[in-house]
Amino acid sequence: MIYLTDNFSMKMFDNKTYNITTRKIKKSKVIKNTKDAITSIGSFKVAKLLHKKVGKQPITLKEGDEIYVITSKFGRNKSGYKKENTYRYQVFSIQ
Numbered sequence: 001m002i003y004l005t006d007n008f009s010m011k012m013f014d015n016k017t018y019n020i021t022t023r024k025i026k027k028s029k030v031i032k033n034t035k036d037a038i039t040s041i042g043s044f045k046v047a048k049l050l051h052k053k054v055g056k057q058p059i060t061l062k063e064g065d066e067i068y069v070i071t072s073k074f075g076r077n078k079s080g081y082k083k084e085n086t087y088r089y090q091v092f093s094i095q
Helices: 029-035 044-050
Strands: 004-007 022-024 038-040 067-070 087-094
Touching: 029 044, 029 067, 029 087, 038 067
Parallel strands: 004 038, 004 067
Antiparallel strands: 022 087, 067 087
């Protein structure tokens, strides 16, 4: 399965051991690769950015799944505040 979310959590895994690989990905690839993905997005801003509907639903990840995760880079850094509306795009492959 392919999933898209703005909230990645270890609670998405059942009680098994998995190997997880992750890599950064461009926004355009996220949009292209998640056209038929199961979405669980709570942020109106993120949903609009990705042309998806808002709606949270539980995700349980299994071997062979991919989950595309968008998270914000907002907040404090040692050198001050980061620019608002900057996001991190990643894909996690479950093996």
